[in-house]
Amino acid sequence: MKFFGLIWKNAWRKKIRTSLTILSVFVAFLLFVLLNAIGHALTAGAPLAAAERLIVIDKITLINLLPVSYAQRIASTPGVDGVAHATWFGGYYQDQRNQFMQIPVQPDDYFGLYPELRMPPEQYEAWKRNRTGAVVGKALADTYGFKVGDRVPIRGTIWPKKDGSMLWEFDIESIFTTDDPRGNTAFMAFHYDYFDEARRFGQGLVGWYILRVAKGADPVEVANAIDTEFANSPNETETSTEAAFGQSFAKQFGNIALIITLILGAVFFTLLLVAGNTMSQSVRERIPELAVLKTVGFRDSTLLGIVLSESVLVMMIGGVLGIGFGWLAAQVIGQQIAAFTGGGVFLTPMALLVAVALMIGAGIAAGLFPALKAMRLSIVDALGRG
């Protein structure tokens, strides 16, 4: 700690240069947090996915719909404990930018399979009684300021009503929550019966099925049994775990993890060059000063530590600022994506750990060669330069 003042002063000896370096570190970590949060939002079906829930979709593509009549056949498959279905509505609220997930469901079936989503029983019953009623998750309600009792217009992009209108109106009867901070409460659910009756086409079709595997049953066997049941039918199925479904959904956007890794790899590689160059310049400029420190008794290892600490300090300042602002930005941008995908937007403890490790690692990597140069400095040669 007694060297901190010296390290701090040295780090700021060229204020503009240090500020620019910190800015580049800031941008790198801002991107790190942002891309991580977005990546998480796009692929976050997985953390919420329950092992006992399976998803049944059309074998060819998720876009193809399945007959509602499959529900009975799936329910009668050995090892299935409950079945629900959902359909992608694809509407927006007021402005096309305000897109979030809306799904028509059978209330008891759907929420019976998602006990982690909770709402007051009397509100739930009121929803069941109201054909045009809907329930929204807390994250969604917070984003758009929805309250119980509001009448919310949603403009469809896929499903017109029988009169040709794309405008659907719903009464908000409840706001559901979850105890899991990563849980998806960024969607709206409304009655499938109302939807099916009011839509111009597609009657009797649903988007996908969700089922719960009975205790003791093997999910793989259940999935195989369902797919065999519908083999050679006009709508063959593909049954997978909820996690796999979430990932396949995210793959519509491309291989998110790979894209993020490539972008961050390029960003941090550039950062290393920038910070490494700054540190090299900084050390080169003060060779005589470093020699003086050695002359008065600073050990080689002490100088190595001082220069490395300086480099890590610059990374930490930029990194902490980048993480802070990145987190704030992720709340805004990520929320939009999460509304689509159902993933929560947050920085996982692991991502934070990686960020801290990156700060220290990049600081050491950028400062290593200049620090070694300082350490190996010959006092006699260096003072000759002064």
Added chain:
Amino acid sequence: MSEVLAELRGVTRTYRKGKTSVEVLHELDMQLPAGDFVAIMGPSGSGKTTLLNLLGGLDRPTHGTVNVGGAELSSMSNNQLSHWRSSHVGFVFQFYNLLPVLTAQKNVELPLLLTDFSGKERARRAAIALDIVGLADRAKHYPRELSGGEEQRVAIARAIVSDPTLLLCDEPTGDLDRETADEILKLLQILNREHGKTIVMVTHDPQAAGFANRTLHVDKGKLESRAAA
């Protein structure tokens, strides 16, 4: 004559320059009594600074031994030499070599960072050193705010703050005007006479050498001694 503080025996220092080797000092013997103030003069390249570096443990002889205050410097490791320098020797350079990012006070405190003293104690000792060199009122000033003479005084305060027995000065007045140079040399005299520091000063300036008790001449890697004028 008082006891011997430093003794060089048969010291040869050879440097390699590409494929050729240059012998800067040749089998040099020297004794430095404690409390002495010696000026070392000689033409450029004669080995004056090399001699100073050997006495300060900044360099090692190719042959021979360097003993200062009972410590055999030629056989010490780098870390041992660093530790020894921090408590036994102070250096003053021609170009002051102060850290521009630190105030005078913090520059003087630098050698004390290697001790276990608290921040308060470091500040107290630095203040005393600055007081000795007459710059107590300039403690909070940065080097860029000081004149050349003041910078050199700060450098001297830094050299004496850890209370070393030996002060090594390499052209300490080489960058100063006559009047300021004389002030610095008088300060060195005070440090020698009143504070008991043993001082070895390399200089090209015969007038500066006149402030020392005696002058040694180095030429072609060998020493010759003359009485001070």
